[in-house]
Amino acid sequence: xxxxxxxxxxxxxxxxxxxxxxxxxxxxxxxxxxDYYNNSRIQAKTKxxxxxxxxxxx
Numbered sequence: 001x002x003x004x005x006x007x008x009x010x011x012x013x014x015x016x017x018x019x020x021x022x023x024x025x026x027x028x029x030x031x032x033x034x035d036y037y038n039n040s041r042i043q044a045k046t047k048x049x050x051x052x053x054x055x056x057x058x
Contacts, residue, residue, distance in 0.1 A: 007037075008030070008033060008037075011033070012029060012030070012033055
């Protein structure tokens with residue numbers, strides 16, 4: 001959880017505070033980021049596949 005929230009803050013909050021005109025816009029952006037993080041994000045340890053694709057292959 002700490003890694004997730006650290007990445008979330010780095011990629012969405014720091015330096016982008018004025019990009020969200022309302023709490024609803026910020027809340028929607030967080031929901032979209034969570035969906036991206038869980039379903040689309042690729043990284044070396046998953047052999048450059050999205051996490052859901054990798055889970056479905058096991």
